[in-house]
Amino acid sequence: MYFRTKLKEGVITNNPILVQQLGMCATMAITTTLFNGVGMGLSVLIILTCCNVCVAAIRKIIPEEIRLAIFVVVIAGFVTIVDLLLQAFIPALSSALGVFIPLIVVNCIIIGRAEAFCQKNTVGASFVDGITQGLGYTCVLILMCLIRELLGSGRFGGGLIDITNGFRFTMDGTGAGIQLFPSDYGASILNLPFGGFLTLGVIFGTMQYALKKSAKKKEAAEQAAAAAAAAAAKEVDE
Amino acid sequence: MNKIFKLTLVLLLICAIVAGVLGVINELTYRRIEELTIQKTNTAYGAVLKAESYKELDKAALGLPAAIDKVNIDSVNEALDASGNVLGYVIVTTFSGAQGNITLASGVDSDFLCSGISVIEHSETSGLGAVAASTSQAGADWRAQFAGQGEDIALTKAGGQIDAISGATITSRTIAKAVSVSIQVAKEVAA
Numbered sequence: 001m002y003f004r005t006k007l008k009e010g011v012i013t014n015n016p017i018l019v020q021q022l023g024m025c026a027t028m029a030i031t032t033t034l035f036n037g038v039g040m041g042l043s044v045l046i047i048l049t050c051c052n053v054c055v056a057a058i059r060k061i062i063p064e065e066i067r068l069a070i071f072v073v074v075i076a077g078f079v080t081i082v083d084l085l086l087q088a089f090i091p092a093l094s095s096a097l098g099v100f101i102p103l104i105v106v107n108c109i110i111i112g113r114a115e116a117f118c119q120k121n122t123v124g125a126s127f128v129d130g131i132t133q134g135l136g137y138t139c140v141l142i143l144m145c146l147i148r149e150l151l152g153s154g155r156f157g158g159g160l161i162d163i164t165n166g167f168r169f170t171m172d173g174t175g176a177g178i179q180l181f182p183s184d185y186g187a188s189i190l191n192l193p194f195g196g197f198l199t200l201g202v203i204f205g206t207m208q209y210a211l212k213k214s215a216k217k218k219e220a221a222e223q224a225a226a227a228a229a230a231a232a233a234k235e236v237d238e
Numbered sequence: 239m240n241k242i243f244k245l246t247l248v249l250l251l252i253c254a255i256v257a258g259v260l261g262v263i264n265e266l267t268y269r270r271i272e273e274l275t276i277q278k279t280n281t282a283y284g285a286v287l288k289a290e291s292y293k294e295l296d297k298a299a300l301g302l303p304a305a306i307d308k309v310n311i312d313s314v315n316e317a318l319d320a321s322g323n324v325l326g327y328v329i330v331t332t333f334s335g336a337q338g339n340i341t342l343a344s345g346v347d348s349d350f351l352c353s354g355i356s357v358i359e360h361s362e363t364s365g366l367g368a369v370a371a372s373t374s375q376a377g378a379d380w381r382a383q384f385a386g387q388g389e390d391i392a393l394t395k396a397g398g399q400i401d402a403i404s405g406a407t408i409t410s411r412t413i414a415k416a417v418s419v420s421i422q423v424a425k426e427v428a429a
Contacts, residue, residue, distance in 0.1 A: 058252075066245050070252055077256035081263050088267035091274050188365035 003128055010132030016109045017140045017200075018207040023109040026100045027141060028196030032152075035159025035173045037145035038138070039093040043082055043101060045134025048110050049127060050078045055118040056126035071114045076105045092173030096159070109137060140203070147199050152190035154181040283328045286354040287345030289317035292328060300427055309333040309419040312341070314427055326353060327427060329420040335360060336367050336408040344384075344417050346424035352387045352417055367409035384414075389421045 016022050023044075030036045054074050055062075062070050083101045086094040094101065104110065113133055118126040149155050155177040162168055162175030169175070189195050283292050292315045302311055312330040319325055326347040332339055338361035345353035357371035369377050383400050384391070391414045392398025393407070402410035 061248065063245050063248060066249055069249060073249075073253055073256055077260060080260055084263050084267045084271070088270040088274070091278070191364040 002125075003132070006128050006132040007135065010129075010134075010136035011139055012136075013211070015136040015140065015207070016112075016133050017137060018204060019211070020109075020112065021204075022112050023107045023137065024200065026103060026107065027144065028193060028200055030097055030100050031141055031144035031148055031196060031199075032191055033096075033149055033158035034142065034145045034156070034161075034177070035093070035175075036096050037141040038160060039090070040097055040100065041134070041138025041141040043086070043097075044104060044107065044109065044137050045131065047075070047078045047082055047104055048113060048134045048137075049130030051075050051110055052113055052118045052126040052130035053123055054078075055114045056121060056123045059119050067119070068111075068115075071111055072105070075110050075114070079105045090171070090173075092159075096173060109133065143203065144196070144199050147203075148190045148195055149177070150180065151187055152195060153183040153186040153188065155179055155183065282343050282356055282358055283315065283317070283345075285356045286343050287317045287326050287328050287347065289325050290320045291318050292316065293318060295427065302423065302426065306419045306422065307415060309416045311419075311423060314423060317345070324348070327420075327424040329423055330358070331416045331420055333412055333416050335362055335412050336406065337361050337363060340370075340409070340412065340416075342413060342416050342420075344420035346421050350389065350421055350425055350428075352384045352391070352421060355381050355384050355413070355417060357413075362406065362409050367403065367406040369403045369406065370409055370413060380410075384417055387417070389418055389425070391415075391418045391421075 010016070014020065017024060017027055026040065030040050051071075051074055055071060058070075079102060082104075083094070086097075086101060113129060117129050121129070146156070149158055157175070158177035159173040159175055160169060161177055162170045163178055164176070187195075190199065280292065283289070295314045295316060297311065297314060300314070302314065304310060310332045312332050315328040315330075317325045317328055326345060328343055328345050330341065330343050332341045334340070339359070340357060340362070341359040343356045343358055345355070347353045360368065360371050362368045362370065369380060371377065380401075380403055387399060390398070391400060393400050393402045393411055393414060395402065395407075396411075398414070400410065400414050
């Protein structure tokens with residue numbers, strides 16, 4: 001039950017990108033193929049979860065004055081570990097994401113969660129928070145990749161899917177993806193950083209609209225319930 | 239005073255632990271990373287000049303300048319066949335393209351003609367300058383123009399032999415210049 005509430009919070013109501021508006025630089029820069037999006041999302045998810053657990057575990061022994069310095073050291077440690085492992089075992093992803101893997105050190109989602117959540121919560125709760133916030137981040141990256149890849153170059157699943165010899169997943173980033181229409185007809189501006197701004201802006205707008213609408217609906221329902229209760233109370237009085 | 243001492247101690251301890259863990263991970267991965275880097279350069283070099291092995295030359299000992307015409311010379315490699323004869327050179331250069339730096343490997347054969355080029359790193363505009371690095375047919379065709387060219391390479395609009403990529407004159411021109419510089423360097427090294 002706790003996990004489900006947290007999952008809803010991470011993916012929708014308190015999404016790290018769409019609602020907290022954190023870590024947008026990498027989001028706009030790397031979401032050009034599905035391979036990059038999934039790779040970056042999972043890297044952040046793993047690093048975020050590890051850091052959350054670590055920070056929560058040592059939260060009682062960290063002196064207040066130097067907590068930020070300690071968070072940065074812990075985060076930098078995990079980022080370097082993931083960076084080295086990617087370089088050694090998934091070199092295609094490492095070269096595709098380039099500087100954005102080391103830059104996770106200064107990704108505000110991670111330090112933001114450490115500061116806002118893990119400092120005050122148990123290891124278990126922080127673990128769940130890391131997974132759910134990471135999933136929220138990954139979902140947005142995947143959505144951005146799908147939109148930009150489709151409209152920008154008419155492709156689906158670049159780097160991750162190969163259909164030349166039957167359908168298969170490629171973990172080394174060599175798959176050409178599924179070409180839905182010739183890439184010459186794509187709006188290649190969406191592949192550029194500018195397209196990242198545009199796509200993210202549209203997703204932001206849609207998300208805010210949906211959140212406002214659902215909040216209004218909830219409010220209206222609450223008002224109706226209150227009115228009904230008042231009417232019922234009146235009837236009883238009479 | 240006591241407080242500062244305590245803070246320092248905690249920070250030092252945590253840094254020491256993190257550094258220790260990183261050391262272990264580095265020990266586990268560095269050999270593989272090194273291997274992969276060599277493999278990657280060999281594939282890139284192989285695409286421009288086929289050879290059994292490549293040997294990097296010491297630029298300082300050769301007395302080469304760091305840059306010629308704003309084209310930085312990153313490395314000069316001898317391409318060797320199985321019995322150690324020099325087949326030509328692979329020269330890696332970095333220069334400023336239309337959007338950012340381009341790193342290019344150019345192969346120069348023993349007749350000082352270009353044997354092929356390969357863009358190692360770039361940040362050119364997708365669909366325009368990025369064609370120079372793309373694996374598509376258009377990209378391969380464009381790069382193939384350089385094979386067999388001598389030192390004086392220029393774009394057709396400047397009276398040369400290379401057709402520019404449409405919409406990416408600057409990218410095309412800077413790459414052409416870098417290839418000329420590479421051939422010049424190969425001549426100097428061989429002399």
